[in-house]
Amino acid sequence: VDETGLNEVFGRRMAQVHRLLRIGARYDVGPPGVQ
Numbered sequence: 001v002d003e004t005g006l007n008e009v010f011g012r013r014m015a016q017v018h019r020l021l022r023i024g025a026r027y028d029v030g031p032p033g034v035q
Helices: 003-027
Strands: none
Touching: none
């Protein structure tokens, strides 16, 4: 198992989620998890 690769993917995914949460908060779309 390539832990470095997994950590890179995990970090990228977390950054994406964080960005989406910031966008949602900025536009006041609603509570997290609502699409």
